[in-house]
Amino acid sequence: MKTNLRDRLYTTEAIVLSRLDYGEADRILTVFTPGMGKLGIIAKGARRQKSRSGPQLDYFTRVTLHLARGRDLDVVTGAETIDAHGHLRDALVAYGHASYFAELVRTLTQEREENRRVYELLAKSLALLDEGIDPWPVARHFELVLLAALGYRPELYECVQCHQALEAVANAYSPIQGGVLCPRCRSTDPSALALSVNAQKYLRVLDRNGLAAAVRLRPSERERMEVEQTLKQHFRIVAERDFTSLAVLQHLLDLPAASPAQPDIAFPSA
Ligand SMILES: [Zn+2]
Structure with a gap:
């Protein structure tokens, strides 16, 4: 017809x-x-x-x-x-983060399946990168909200195994179980990642109070690493794969800051 x-x-x-x-x-x-x-x-x-x-x-x-x-x-x-988002093209690290956001959305969503929350998150996060906001908190916020928007909201307030309220002590994060494990339940996932009190606090502020509150926190290098690994490992479990843009991004972040040379890199195109 x-x-x-x-x-x-x-x-x-x-x-x-x-x-x-x-x-x-x-x-x-x-x-x-x-x-x-x-x-x-x-x-x-x-x-x-x-x-x-x-x-x-x-x-x-x-x-x-x-x-x-x-x-x-x-x-x-x-x-x-x-x-x-013209400024993204002049700032390699921001561009690398934008590539990572696009790869996460492309990999983890289905064709013709409406998700306005994902759209708004992506639009807002790209605009923030384009404005020159520090990509690190923007990326952690993007990851945490994206997990929630896709139905994988990390459990940050009670033990994901025994459901007791978490205490302000060093706990662990189980990407497979999708949340924090208390010290008593930690052994249920030998691959659980150590999560300090401050790293847990950062994740909760990001979750409850949003990006504007999180950018006022100053996590140490080690706490940043814990937060980053927690979210990245969770995505690896959800997607059952590694992300090519992450390897590119790590390469960009490892470059000497003063180096004017443009690295010879190709961003994933499909
Ligand atoms: Zn427990």
């Missing part, structure tokens, strides 16, 4: 997660939308000069997309930039 063109057209806001050159001049993109979640689309002729929809569809750009429903992929008929 034929449908007329007008019935096939629709408009949505979207953030570009990844893109892939296709054929002579086309580009296949993965975007995240507020109402339809992750979406694969095709921008025909996007790599030709003066393309109508080409220049706006860069990584991490927030756009209004005009689309036509296609047999396989919906087709871009036009696009307007809402926020290009």
